Amino acid sequence: MIGRLLILLLAVLAAGPAAAVECRDLAFDGNRYTICEVDAAHEDLRLFLNDDQGRLLGQFGAVDEKLAGEGKTLAFAMNAGMYHSDRSPVGHYVENGQELMRVIPNAGPGNFGLLPNGIFCIRPGRADVIETLAFLDAKPACTYATQSGPMLVIDGALHPRFLPDSSSRYIRNGVGTSADGSRAVFALSRNAVTFHEFGRLFRDELKLPQALYFDGNISRLYAPQIGWNDPGFALGPIVGVAEVNR
Numbered sequence: 001m002i003g004r005l006l007i008l009l010l011a012v013l014a015a016g017p018a019a020a021v022e023c024r025d026l027a028f029d030g031n032r033y034t035i036c037e038v039d040a041a042h043e044d045l046r047l048f049l050n051d052d053q054g055r056l057l058g059q060f061g062a063v064d065e066k067l068a069g070e071g072k073t074l075a076f077a078m079n080a081g082m083y084h085s086d087r088s089p090v091g092h093y094v095e096n097g098q099e100l101m102r103v104i105p106n107a108g109p110g111n112f113g114l115l116p117n118g119i120f121c122i123r124p125g126r127a128d129v130i131e132t133l134a135f136l137d138a139k140p141a142c143t144y145a146t147q148s149g150p151m152l153v154i155d156g157a158l159h160p161r162f163l164p165d166s167s168s169r170y171i172r173n174g175v176g177t178s179a180d181g182s183r184a185v186f187a188l189s190r191n192a193v194t195f196h197e198f199g200r201l202f203r204d205e206l207k208l209p210q211a212l213y214f215d216g217n218i219s220r221l222y223a224p225q226i227g228w229n230d231p232g233f234a235l236g237p238i239v240g241v242a243e244v245n246r
Helices: 002-015 060-068 132-138 195-205
Strands: 021-028 031-039 044-048 072-079 093-095 098-101 118-123 126-131 144-148 151-154 172-177 183-189 210-216 221-223 238-244
Touching: 021 072, 021 195, 031 072, 031 195, 031 221, 044 093, 044 118, 044 144, 060 072, 060 238, 072 172, 072 183, 072 210, 118 132, 118 210, 126 132, 126 151, 126 172, 126 210, 144 210, 151 172, 151 195, 172 195, 183 195, 195 210
Parallel strands: none
Antiparallel strands: 021 031, 031 183, 044 238, 072 221, 072 238, 093 098, 093 144, 118 126, 118 144, 151 210, 172 183, 172 210
């Protein structure tokens, strides 16, 4: 018995620590996606906009450099919400408990204003996608929050404005969360998809009751465990996982 336990212990040690983020490619309904799943109950999931001097980070590499000062590294990142030409957030934005932009509850132009939209809220031990009006009613104390739109999935239903036969196709990215807030799944389409197709990925394949659209065309992903690092122009809000250096 002791010998078996020793073999099991050695096998666990040889396997090493579990990865902070699990990323993989998948195909669903004729489209290709890359998804990255985060255990929001245990991982250090954050939003990043500016450095300690108030200068825009904008790039995954700049976020990684910022984390290096904490003895951490960037394990995953993705653009996380719409922004103005100066890279400031269009909607609600909270970083490390500090609100930089208020909630925008009203309809407006573009995808952001295609109500209902929503807010990705990160709190100790959980992360949630919350429809904007429900967010205003609940007033959760988010350590980090970013508003975007439209919602992709609302309480298990697709956004009511999504059309199965839509001809509007773009590269898109977004996030979905489980009911208990422990599971946050980030997805990036590898080919152009409709909102209806993208929403069904979260609802039907990933089985997530809430999901939020982040953006299209500018969608970018940093996933070093699968060798992915999208370069390009400076981004606004970035979501990422900080991992302690080993």
